Amino acid sequence: MSGEPLLSEDELRALDRLRITRRRPTPTDQPGDWRTGRVGSGVLFADHRDYTPGDDLRYVDWNVYARLGHLVVKRFEIEENLELTLCVDRSLSMAGAKARAARRLAAALGYIALGRMDHVRLAFLPTVAGAPVELHRGKGRAGKFLAALEGTPDDGATAHGHDVARILSTTKRRGLAIVLSDFYEPQNLVASLAGLRTRGMDVVALHVLDTDDVDLTLGDSLLAVDRETGAEVKVDVTPTFLASLRATWHRRADSLERWCVGREIRYQRLEVHTPLWDVLAEMLGSGAAVGKAT
């Protein structure tokens, strides 16, 4: 990894103004800042309802009784902490600009979540041996969180389906899962997303795209070696081939996007050369996992 920190101090300060959003609440055991929308023992007033015997008298609204002579109880919205699972693709196909871009965005998202006292579960695809998931909570863990992101090397081949299964085996909670990957999955393009969605998680797919992947020099005769598998392919870069390659590349992204939309998975493209703040602004605009702090 580059010696330069993933996020500068200025960037960290700016991130404090953002929060993680999610499309729908998911039940957690840990009350926190996240409004779940469910009525329960939270602190945010929701509405009133008629008193029924057995209701906790602490929740009787005496002011209303004083004015109306009618017993009603106050209802409160349950607030709980967000459990954010960041799945960062560290396969060799991501090596380079894609890996850095993905990790910078993951760092930003994780930092935002930690700043809101949310749980951040950091997982790599492929998973790191022995510790498939690192759990972080609170700003105090931000340093370790960022260090883990920076220090974990790119390695291994993409097998998202298998890796996601391992990650999910470490928790039964649902939450927000953000997958940052180029989705160069030879077996099943959507294996990771499908696994997370099946668990009932709110899933965001951040498709890391690098045009360098399809930027071959016309006229070249190449022996293309797969970074992950070592497979070799003889390639003669002709105009038609180049056009076909680019079309295929776009088609795969479009295909993935269509698949996500059909399954209520938020999909966002992350062009590696796009500045981080532009990406966050785009996510802010589309409501894909990022929102302004209240």
Next chain:
Amino acid sequence: MSAVLLVAAFVLAQPTALWGLAALVPIALFHLYFRRRRRVLVPFTPLLLESMGPVRREARFKRLREAASLLARMLALVCAVLALGGLRPAEAEAPVADLFVVVDADITTAARESGGATRLAHAQELARAFVRSVPTRGAGQLSALVSVLVAGQAPRLLVPPTRDLADALKRLEPALVPAPAEADLGATVALALEGAARREAARVVVLTARAFEPPRTAIALDVLGTGTTRRDQRIVELGVDHAEDGGGYAVRLAAINDEESARTRRVVVRVDGEIVASEDLTLEAGDAREVQFEVPSPRQAAWLEVELEGDDAFPGNDAVEVRLAPVPKPSVLVVHSGRVRPYVMATLEALGAEGLIDKDRSGYVRASDVTKARPRDVTLVDGVGLPRDALRPGAYVFLAPLAGALPFELGEEVRKPLIWRTVPGHPLIDGLDFRRAFVVRGRALKGAGLEPLAYAEGRPIIAEGERGGARYVVLGLDPEGSMLPVQGALVLLVRNAILRLARAPVAPLKPFYRRGEALRPEVDLPGGADADLVWDGVRKDALLAGAGRGRARARIASDGVVWRVPAGAVGRVRVATGAGTAAAWSGWTSLVDLDPARTIAPARPAAEAPPAAAARADQATRWRTLLLALAVLFLLLDLALVARARSAAAQG
């Protein structure tokens, strides 16, 4: 093998230039280095494979284009190197063989081909083409010696060995003339081969349409055809004999059609220019036919011409001319002892009735009065002895001769002979059969100049001969008491003897003589044996000098010293003897050259004229230009391929 032959077919003037081919190595390495497959790491090869499917063919074309580009570049270099090295065909560098051309000028080369030109003219044009086919070294100098020989009746050197092209063509310019008879092609070819054997490398080209078996030789020898036409009908045989009735001539003619289709020619017989007979003669392809005509005896000697009227390619064998002598009607004087024997009288009566003798001028005389009688063409002495001074130069028939003046001697008596032998084929005794004859007696004959014709018991009994100007036929048999067969044979013998002795002085020469035939007269020529012969055709020994009229001096005698008709001697011939003397005599006959084997039918296909050779210097320049042009062409092709590739890259 073909590659080896291809390499052997070319040579280099500057072989060191081939070192330039070493530049092929960096070109190939450069190409291989820049066109090698660069190893690159890619994130996801399935993406490439998925994109590759529909464009594999284009990729193959790209590789092909790159290979074509390399090939064009290398070929450009090879062409440039070969051009600098002075590549040229080996034949342009190899020593050119000296050329000896033999043109057959046989009499048959007078045949006109379909284009109208004679076969000899075509052969002459071929000879010119062969001379032009020898490469030049510039300035009209040939790279090899050329020589042209003409095969006439004797070999002739038309173009002596030379390298001067203009001189050779100039000598070949005048039209050649066919030989009057068969050309001696073998001798001419042998002469050419002898000349070629002295050269380091030589080639002999024989231009002839005739069948010719070339001699075995190590020298390159080509026999090439010069004509195609077979359109010829020809007279191959002629016979002129006295008609059986003795009143004229029987003319027999054989003709052959060499054409490949049937043809009708009209046979016209003329005597001194006037047509006396004619007949259409239809000859199938390759057919030979014979026709016969009866020609009445002319009053005086005349020329008889037989001609195949109509057109063909070779008129030289369509007509023959012979000399006809008038059939003589001799007068006969019978010398008897006082009584003419009846069978003699009957014989003369019969000959007179047939018009074979001049009956009015004939007569009978006693032996004692013979000196007083007017001389006749033939004197028949019938069993009587002539007075001593009665034997004069002239013709005599002796029947049962007795003592007296005789041009021969009498031998012993032969009685009742049983064993007979005759000289076969002699016209005098033709038709006589003595085997069953009974003869009571006879007398053997002998003497200088006597030629026996029949023998009885081994002794000459019938003979002919000449002594002291007296030509005679003698029958040493006494017809008296003999059997009728003998008497019957005697009549024939007397008739034959009278006619033979009578004709000889009038026409001592035959109507015609063939080439190679002995010009032997029936009797010695009246003016003596030393003769001057003059004819219209050329004479063999005059051919080398290019002379025209034939002339010869020879001893023409019936005793064996003869003159043979040489080849090329054809047409009318005048024979003169006794020039400057009182006995001066001259007569005519004809020399004909009939050869059934002489045909214009070509023995081989006509050859095509070889192309004129370019000058060697021009050839080298032409090859250099060609190679340089090819080099430029290949470079342009390479540039076009590269430009196309770059254009495609720019569009991408």
